[in-house]
Amino acid sequence: MKKILKERGSVYGNKETWESLIKEIENINPSKVFILTDTNTHNYCLPYFKEKISTAIQLEVLTISEGELHKTITTCVTLWETLSEKNADRKTLLINLGGGVVTDLGGFVASTYKRGIEFINIPTSLLAMVDASVGGKNGVDLGVIKNQVGIIRNPKCVIIDTHFLTTLPKEQITSGFAEMLKHGLITSEEYWQRTRAFNFENTSETDALIWDSVLIKNNVVTEDPTEQGLRKTLNYGHTLGHAIESYCLEHSDKKTLLHGEAIAIGLILATYLSVELLSFPKQKMNEITTTILHHFPKVTFTENDIEEIIKLLIYDKKNSNGKVLFVLLHAIGKHKVNCEVPNDLIYKAFEYYKNH
Numbered sequence: 001m002k003k004i005l006k007e008r009g010s011v012y013g014n015k016e017t018w019e020s021l022i023k024e025i026e027n028i029n030p031s032k033v034f035i036l037t038d039t040n041t042h043n044y045c046l047p048y049f050k051e052k053i054s055t056a057i058q059l060e061v062l063t064i065s066e067g068e069l070h071k072t073i074t075t076c077v078t079l080w081e082t083l084s085e086k087n088a089d090r091k092t093l094l095i096n097l098g099g100g101v102v103t104d105l106g107g108f109v110a111s112t113y114k115r116g117i118e119f120i121n122i123p124t125s126l127l128a129m130v131d132a133s134v135g136g137k138n139g140v141d142l143g144v145i146k147n148q149v150g151i152i153r154n155p156k157c158v159i160i161d162t163h164f165l166t167t168l169p170k171e172q173i174t175s176g177f178a179e180m181l182k183h184g185l186i187t188s189e190e191y192w193q194r195t196r197a198f199n200f201e202n203t204s205e206t207d208a209l210i211w212d213s214v215l216i217k218n219n220v221v222t223e224d225p226t227e228q229g230l231r232k233t234l235n236y237g238h239t240l241g242h243a244i245e246s247y248c249l250e251h252s253d254k255k256t257l258l259h260g261e262a263i264a265i266g267l268i269l270a271t272y273l274s275v276e277l278l279s280f281p282k283q284k285m286n287e288i289t290t291t292i293l294h295h296f297p298k299v300t301f302t303e304n305d306i307e308e309i310i311k312l313l314i315y316d317k318k319n320s321n322g323k324v325l326f327v328l329l330h331a332i333g334k335h336k337v338n339c340e341v342p343n344d345l346i347y348k349a350f351e352y353y354k355n356h
Contacts, residue, residue, distance in 0.1 A: 002014065002015075002211050003020070004214075004215070004218055006154075006222075008136075008154040008155070008156060009134070009135075009136060009154035009155060009156075009157070009158065009218075010024075010156075010157040010158070011134060011157065011158045011160065011214060011218060012157065012158070012159055012160065013160045013161075013207075013211050013214070014160065014161060014162060014207060017159050017160065017161050018052040018053065018159075018161075020157070020159070021052075021053070021120070021122075021157070021159050022053065022054050022057075024120065024156060024157050025057060025093065025120075028093055028118050028156060029091075030091055030092055030093035030118065031089055031091035031092055032058075032060065032086070032087075032088055032089070032091075032092045032093070033057055033058065033059050033060070033092075033093045033095065034059070034060050034061075034062055034083065034086075034088065034092065034093070034094050034095070035049070035059050035060070035061050035062070035094075035095045035096075035097055036062045036063075036064070036079070036094060036095065036096050036097065036098070036102055036105075036106040036109075037061060037062070037063050037064075037097050037098055037102065038063065038064050038065065038066035038067075038070075038098050038099075038101065038102055039063060039064075039065055039066045040066045040098075041066075041097050041098040041099070041102065041124050042061070042063045044167040045097055045098070045124045045164055045167060046061065046097065048163065048164070049097055049122070052161075059095075060086060062079060062082060064078075064079070064102070064105070066101070067101065068101060068141065068146075068245075068249060068259075069249070070101070071101045071104060071105050071140050071141050072140055072141060073140055073142075073149065075105060075140070076105065076108060076109050076112075076140060079109045080109060080112075080113055083109075083113055088113070088114075088117070089114070090114045090115075090116075090117060091117075092113075092117045092118075093117065093118045093119065093120065093156075094106060094109065094110040094113075094117060094118070094119040094120075095119070095120045095122060096110075096119060096120070096121050096122065096133075096155075097122045097124060098122075098123075098124055098125075098128070099123065099124055099125035099127060099128045099132070099172075100123075100125065100127050100128045100131070100132030100133075100259065102124075102128075103121045103123055103128050103132050103133040103138075104132055104137070104138055104139055104140070104147070104150075105138075105139075105140055106119060106121075106138075107119055107121065107136075107137075107138030107153065107155060108138040108139050108140055108149075108150055108151060110138075111138055111151045111153040112151070116153070118156050119155050119156065120155050120156050120157055120158070120159065121133040121155045121157075121158045121159070122158075122159045122161075123158065123160060123164075124164040124167065124168075125164075125165075125168060125172055125175075125176055126165060126168070126172070126173050126175070126176025126177065126180075126210070127172075127175050127176035127178075127179060127259060127260055128176075129160050129162070129176065129210055129213075129214065130176060130179050130180055130183070130210060130213040130214055130217065131176070131179040131217060131234075133155070133158050133160075134158055134214060134217045134218055134221065135154075135217060135218075135220075135221035135225075135231075135234075136152045136153050136154035136155070136221065136225065137150060137152055138150050138151050138152070138153060139151065143250075144246045144247075144249045144250040145246055145312070145315045146242050146245065146246055147242075147317065148315065148317075152225065152226060152227075160210070160211075160214065162206065162207055162210060165206075171258060171261075172258070173200060174260060174261075174295055174296065175258040175259055175260030175261060176260055177195075177200075177260065177295060178237075178259075178260035178261070178263045178264040178267065178292075178296070179213070179260060179263065180195050180198075180209065180210075180213045181195055181196065181264075181267065181291070181292065182234075182236055182237055182263065182267060183195070183213050183216045183217065184196070184332070185236060185237075185267065185271075185288070185329065185332055185333075186233045186234070186236050186327075186329070186333065186335055187216050187333055188332065188333045189332045189333060191212065191216070192332050192333075194209065194212075195209065195213075196287075196291045217234065220233065220234055221234075229337065232318060232327055232337040232338075233327055233335045233337065235318055235327050236267070236270055236327045236328075236329070236335065237263050237264075237266035237267035237268075237269070237270045238263060238266055238327075239266065239270070239313060239316050239318065239324070239325075239326050239327070240265070240266045240269045240270065240309070240313070240346070240349075241262045241263040241264075241265060241266025241267070241269075242262070242266075242316065243309045243310075243312040243313050243315075243316070244257065244262045244265055244266065244299075244309055245257055245259060245262035245263075246312055246315075247305065247308055247309045247312060248262070248299075254305070255299070257299070260296075261296055261297075261299075264292050264295070264296040265296075265299060265353065267288065267292060268288065268289050268292055268293075268349075268352075268353050268356075269346070269349040269350065269352075269353060270326065270327070270328060270329075270349075271285045271288050271289070271329065272285065272348070272349040272352045272353070273326065273328055273339075273341055273345060273346070273349055274328040274329040274330070276345055276348070276349075277328060277339060277341065277345070278328050278329065278330045278336060278339075279330070280328075280329050280330060280331060281331065284331075284332065289353075289356050293356065300354075301350055301353075301354070306346075306347060306350050310343055310346055318337075318338075320338070323340055324340070324341070325337070325338045325339060325340065326339045326340075326341050327339070328341075
């Protein structure tokens with residue numbers, strides 16, 4: 001079994017994963033155990049979970065509507081009220097079974113209910129496995145602006161079983177793949193090349209690459225848990241990616257993008273900006289662009305779209321003293337945080353994306 005052991009936030013992968021979960025629950029010795037699902041994971045993942053977990057553990061299931069639109073304070077209030085009505089006390093355990101919305105929101109609900117109850121994340125999407133469920137970031141959106149309200153608090157543990165990936169449509173797998181590509185870009189040429197050449201049909205290769213991606217994320221957040229420096233590199237492609245995701249969510253005439261679909265665009269844009277501001281190699285930019293566009297469909301942006309997306313940048317959490325700050329790259333694995341980027345370059349980055 002692959003595992004990362006810590007006082008909080010241990011990660012268990014595949015073999016013996018479920019035995020480890022049962023031991024963790026026994027160590028917590030909760031008064032009650034609730035499991036949070038969305039409508040999709042309730043139907044497709046909960047039955048498998050119940051097969052694997054000890055029948056001696058009594059569970060109460062809480063289910064929310066699926067999708068980013070429901071990652072809100074309103075959903076949290078409903079869950080807090082439900083927990084209170086069901087007499088959940090401070091010894092209660094909440095298990096979050098789902099993708100990034102469920103783990104983000106469930107972690108926030110647990111971290112704030114009665115000033116903090118224990119929670120465990122069981123990510124069921126590739127995105128949640130390699131990104132959302134590791135690192136202790138919990139939170140909700142404010143309107144369409146992503147992750148504006150939240151807290152950093154690690155789960156007691158994270159359980160990763162790649163069997164759950166068999167329940168996903170292809171676009172959800174691809175969405176998570178964007179974060180793996182990002183890990184390659186900020187970490188090393190070797191991991192980037194392995195990731196860009198990777199074939200999802202090869203199950204053993206999939207497990208190994210996912211685990212390496214988890215290790216990359218874990219190593220970064222362990223060194224910089226509160227995002228003072230190194231952890232900011234995990235936001236490569238996310239400054240514009242989040243703004244694009246929020247804009248498309250808000251406008252009914254635009255196709256709603258999955259998180260990874262928006263981040264994939266953000267990676268191309270950030271790499272163009274890196275070429276212009278930090279002399280990132282143009283040949284490597286072309287390789288990155290070709291790789292991403294092979295997996296992700298092109299999205300059309302009008303001049304007005306781009307203008308509105310740029311306006312949304314003021315809400316980015318990395319900003320400081322009113323300045324919009326980007327993570328950029330000198331080279332693959334060699335990053336620079338807190339970069340200021342003029343708007344005219346952002347327009348040129350979109351032009352580059354449009355023409356490739």
